[in-house]
Amino acid sequence: MLAEQPGTRDLIAFVARYMTCSACHHAYGADDVAVDRYSAGFWILSATCPACGQSRTFTAFDRPPYTQMPDMGMTNLQPLNDADVGEWAAFLAHFDGDLIELLGTVD
Numbered sequence: 253m254l255a256e257q258p259g260t261r262d263l264i265a266f267v268a269r270y271m272t273c274s275a276c277h278h279a280y281g282a283d284d285v286a287v288d289r290y291s292a293g294f295w296i297l298s299a300t301c302p303a304c305g306q307s308r309t310f311t312a313f314d315r316p317p318y319t320q321m322p323d324m325g326m327t328n329l330q331p332l333n334d335a336d337v338g339e340w341a342a343f344l345a346h347f348d349g350d351l352i353e354l355l356g357t358v359d
């Protein structure tokens with residue numbers, strides 16, 4: 253099965269985490285990304301926007317950290333800075349909940 257090819261799950265997770273719909277910039281969920289084909293180390297994936305239905309197909313031939321992935325609305329995440337780290341440190345110093353559950357809510 254295509255989805256069981258080693259690396260496929262990570263690739264789908266990467267798309268869902270970092271790519272957005274080119275039409276409306278809505279995030280993809282893992283269920284919105286499908287593997288159409290795997291061959292000789294590259295994947296052909298299709299992603300369907302859960303918000304507007306726009307579908308696109310792209311080829312991925314990369315491995316983590318996916319530096320060669322096509323630019324299809326990549327979220328431009330800024331590198332963490334000292335202020336981010338300080339903010340998290342302050343938050344975690346007073347956080348007494350379930351960290352696993354907390355991280356599970358991060359999208």
Ligand SMILES: [Zn+2]
Nearest residue numbers: 273276301304
């Ligand atoms: Zn969309």
